[in-house]
Amino acid sequence: MSSAGEAILCERCDAVCCRLTVVLQDGDRVAPHLTTWRDGLHVMARDEEGWCVALDSARMRCGCYESRPDVCRRFAMAGPYCLELRADYSERMRRGIPLQLH
Numbered sequence: 001m002s003s004a005g006e007a008i009l010c011e012r013c014d015a016v017c018c019r020l021t022v023v024l025q026d027g028d029r030v031a032p033h034l035t036t037w038r039d040g041l042h043v044m045a046r047d048e049e050g051w052c053v054a055l056d057s058a059r060m061r062c063g064c065y066e067s068r069p070d071v072c073r074r075f076a077m078a079g080p081y082c083l084e085l086r087a088d089y090s091e092r093m094r095r096g097i098p099l100q101l102h
């Protein structure tokens with residue numbers, strides 16, 4: 001449960017984890033137009049604000065859920081990294097600090 005007493009669910013989140021660098025693995029089958037190369041790594045492309053280009057921004061949900069990368073499949077909702085990201089995001093929003101790309 002969050003500090004506000006609500007369960008942590010992706011459905012009630014601004015897809016904070018979809019601003020992280022997502023490095024693609026050999027077995028991933030993401031549509032090529034959603035990916036790019038950066039620093040020698042094949043990664044999910046991101047928009048100007050830092051969100052993954054596959055994100056359905058109207059619903060803040062993955063727009064390629066069935067073929068999402070393995071890294072995304074393994075990211076644990078309400079796990080330690082999720083909690084850390086959400087806390088950092090909330091603090092930045094509260095203080096009006098621009099988000100940084102990871």
Ligand code: SF4
Nearest residue numbers: 010013015017077082
């Ligand atoms: S895994 Fe965590 S950070 Fe990612 S969308 Fe779900 S609740 Fe938000």
Ligand code: SF4
Nearest residue numbers: 018052054055062072
């Ligand atoms: S592929 Fe989907 S789950 Fe993974 S970062 Fe992009 S929008 Fe999020």
